[in-house]
Amino acid sequence: MAPSKRKAYLLKDGETLFHFIGQNEKIRSETSVLYTANPTNFKAVPDEVYDDDQAVAIFMAIAQAAKSDEDATRIEIHAKYHTFYDQIRILTTAIFPKEFIEALSNIVAEPKISIQGTYKMLFYNTRKEDLEQIDDVAYDFSISDIELKEEHTYENFEGGIPMSDYYIKNGYSNSILNYSVILEWQDFSLDVENTQLSVLEKLFTDKPFVDCCIVASNGVEFKCHRNILSAHSDVLHVMLTSSGFTESETSTIKLEEMSEEGVRNLVSHMYGRELNLEKMKEKVAIELLRAAHMYNILPLETAMLRMLCLKPPNWFTMDNALTLYFFTVHVDRHQNLTEKMQSILKRNSQQLRTATAYKDLMEKQPKEAAELLMNLLELEASGKDNDVICKS
DSSP states (O other), rough: OEEEEEEEEEEEEEEEEEEEESGGOOOOOOOOOEEOOOOOGOEEEETOOOOOHHHHHHHHHHHHHHHGGGGGEEEEEEEEEETTTEEEEEEEEEEOOHHHHHHTTTTTTTEEEEEEEEEEEEEEETTTTEEEOSOOEEEEEEEEEOOOSSSSOOEETTTTTHHHHHHHHSSEEEEEEEEEEEEEEEESSSHHHHHHHHHHHHHHHHHEEEEEEEEETTTEEEEEOOOOHHHHHHHHHHHHHHTHHHHHOEEEEEOTSSSSHHHHHHHHHHHTTOOOOOOOOHHHHHHHHHHHHHHHHHHHHHHHHHHHHSSGGSSHHHHHHHHHHHHTTTTTHHHHHHHHHHHHHHTTTTHHHHOOOHHHHHHHOOOHHHHHHHHHHHHHHHHHHOOOSSOO
């Protein structure tokens, strides 16, 4: 069965100026950057079908690249005179860090990048001392098959003849480019995945041969299959199969800190059901993040991290912001969320002092409370607001 081609926007509706001037071998071209890593620009293409876990993983790979060095991941263009052909060539240089290449290649098959858009020619109005459009004509351009290599230059800019002609006639070329940067990959999994999901749905709804259960804090039991839980979590696998664990003897996993709604969402995820993240309550989201981390359910942990990172600051109560801060502060891969919570606590320091969770912390863990106050004071003194990658 032939794979399906998938695509998503790395950047939608970008805009940049492109300028070069001079005479042939003496041409001077300013480098125009078309793309740098920014996870908030990663968008779905309408009518495309995605694997949500895969999309989240791509988002996190871009976020990590942006956090390491946004400019280290970039695509740029410049003009060069080709002596043999006596022509102006527009060159595209793509630079990707090794870590980004490896991360993306482990998520999707045969990833490539293309750029599509239009441009309009500009001239310099000496009277107004500004650039203006020559006319309303928009020329199509495209750059295709950009591969994920650490650094590579391409001569595949299609549609640049009007730029070159104008340069030959006037000795310079100015244009404004409007474009989108598109990530494309081969999807070998969708049909198989749909079959798997239909089987999981039957197991979830009909519950044939259930052999264990998960119990919520209110005592409600959720019947499950050991093999499903074990496939999602190596921690649950050990608990259910190793001697010396109560769970292996009773076939019961008690999640005393998770609500009924939280456990229902956890079980739904492990049976392949899509979670309604938009309507999910704050408390349930935090429960799922903690459970996913505790039981090493990486796709769910990644999905909850992304969801919480993208929520606006006013979505969080002070109690829950404080809870999230102390839960994530010692987990390296949660650093973005830690910084978001720290930023929220800093901006609402007066409310923090009256929060129930903070009062409990002062009584039970005064050292941690003091460390938090010191961190907030240092953050305030530095003038930084750490809500960078986790933009709302």
